[in-house]
Amino acid sequence: MSLVGQKTAVVSLGMSCQTTVQLDDHAELIARAVGDATLKPSSMLFDNIVCHPSSAVTMLRTDTFLPASKDELKLLRGALWMEHNVYFRHECTLRKSHPIEYLTGRVNLSRGYRDLAGKFAHLAGKFRKLSQLERLIFVMSNTQNDLTYYHEEAGIEPVVSSEAIEQLCDATDQYFGRRCEYVFVTYDSRLIGMPDRAGLNVIKLVPDSSEWAGDHAQWRTMFERCLSPAAPAMALTSG
Numbered sequence: 001m002s003l004v005g006q007k008t009a010v011v012s013l014g015m016s017c018q019t020t021v022q023l024d025d026h027a028e029l030i031a032r033a034v035g036d037a038t039l040k041p042s043s044m045l046f047d048n049i050v051c052h053p054s055s056a057v058t059m060l061r062t063d064t065f066l067p068a069s070k071d072e073l074k075l076l077r078g079a080l081w082m083e084h085n086v087y088f089r090h091e092c093t094l095r096k097s098h099p100i101e102y103l104t105g106r107v108n109l110s111r112g113y114r115d116l117a118g119k120f121a122h123l124a125g126k127f128r129k130l131s132q133l134e135r136l137i138f139v140m141s142n143t144q145n146d147l148t149y150y151h152e153e154a155g156i157e158p159v160v161s162s163e164a165i166e167q168l169c170d171a172t173d174q175y176f177g178r179r180c181e182y183v184f185v186t187y188d189s190r191l192i193g194m195p196d197r198a199g200l201n202v203i204k205l206v207p208d209s210s211e212w213a214g215d216h217a218q219w220r221t222m223f224e225r226c227l228s229p230a231a232p233a234m235a236l237t238s239g
Contacts, residue, residue: 001041003027008036008135010227011127012046013168014056015160017089018144018212019185020047022219029220033227034137045120045127050087050150053140053160053168058084060171065127066120070113079116080154087154091116131176137227138172140165141185143205146212160186162193169200183226185219201226 001024002011010030012019023030024041031039045065046056059065067073067081074080079092092112094102101107130136147158169182182200187207195202203222208215 002044003039004042005036005038008034009130009133010137011044013138013140014046016050016144017048018214019139019141035229045123048090053164055084055086057167057171060175065124070109136180139183142190144212159190162195165195166197
């Protein structure tokens with residue numbers, strides 16, 4: 001989950017589940033750090049999908065967050081949106097709540113797409129409403145260790161460039177029409193170059209041994225270091 005309050009939101013911007021797990025597990029610390037006691041867990045668009053920052057840029061620029069039909073999906077362990085190379089890892093999966101599919105070992109793609117489309121249309125609506133809040137902080141990470149498996153399975157590259165991160169920040173600013181705040185958590189081995197952009201904190205963690213959740217101690221230190229009470233927001237100007 002991401003965190004949304006009456007005035008502030010601290011929201012995952014990808015590129016995997018580790019970001020949102022750490023936000024959820026440190027919710028009380030984050031609320032104190034940003035000075036908004038109303039922050040509560042809330043599901044958001046990028047919480048549980050796997051996508052490269054360049055894919056997130058495309059979605060933001062086109063304001064398109066879900067496939068138009070089941071024909072745009074490829075079934076893997078979850079569902080890969082082929083056009084944008086976005087992996088809905090937790091959608092279109094075998095579940096005991098769909099017993100025929102579970103017993104036959106085959107997901108009904110039409111049913112899976114309907115569920116996916118309904119869920120992500122709802123999340124897209126919630127994401128757009130973030131514009132009503134005074135302060136938006138977006139957290140990104142590529143430190144989930146099993147991203148190497150998603151590279152093998154779905155072709156999603158775990159290594160990102162400084163340009164890709166900067167472009168994602170720019171696209172998000174443009175989407176919401178003002179300067180937002182950003183934290184990017186990475187490993188030295190998974191970042192090419194070093195982003196240099198106002199409003200962006202880049203934190204390099206030491207690789208840990210977790211399968212996917214990450215090192216809570218390092219994330220805790222990162223949140224304490226990077227988050228602070230609100231500063232005045234700046235609207236974007238053209239020209």
